[in-house]
Amino acid sequence: DGGITQSPKYLFRKEGQNVTLSCEQNLNHDAMYWYRQDPGQGLRLIYYSQIVNDFQKGDIAEGYSVSREKKESFPLTVTSAQKNPTAFYLCASRSTGSYGYTFGSGTRLTVV
């Protein structure tokens, strides 16, 4: 079955550490997105990529970094510069010409 997979489901980070969240899709979608969701709030765009080897900052990119070396993969690194990283992180993908997003099941990141 085609889909988008995020891992891990739960992640704990010590202060000062960088952590990387995985997002893989086998839908052959060109565009991929990372969102952050805080409790009781909507989705805020961190980074997006419309094609391999290219990505753009979203609305809250500070303290995050991404790469898009393969079409299928769009990992997100939460760096130590992100002062409040505890949140639910969602990855999504979209095919060219379509407007609907397919979402992964999310990664819940907690700073300990």
Add this chain to the structure above:
Amino acid sequence: GESVGLHLPTLSVQEGDNSIINCAYSNSASDYFIWYKQESGKGPQFIIDIRSNMDKRQGQRVTVLLNKTVKHLSLQIAATQPGDSAVYFCAEKRKPNAGNNRKLIWGLGTSLAVNP
């Protein structure tokens, strides 16, 4: 039951009743709208979409209404069931010449609680 997303983020309805979830958008350049359902601890799932050249679209137990005059979008769920309990988000896509590169602009969401 009925809600206005930004001012009443929680909607509580009885099982079997119809639910109406509302969403206001501000940009007349938006030409496509989507409703998503997000269950607790999961990613959002597509429910239904509508283009700006339409004012109504029906799916299975759901209907989306678009009123461009007042920039208002609503999602109607018929015969609400406990499995409908979730947060519902509206999202809009703005025309490319208005910027945003086909990114979706998300509403804050409305939490729907279905009472048995």
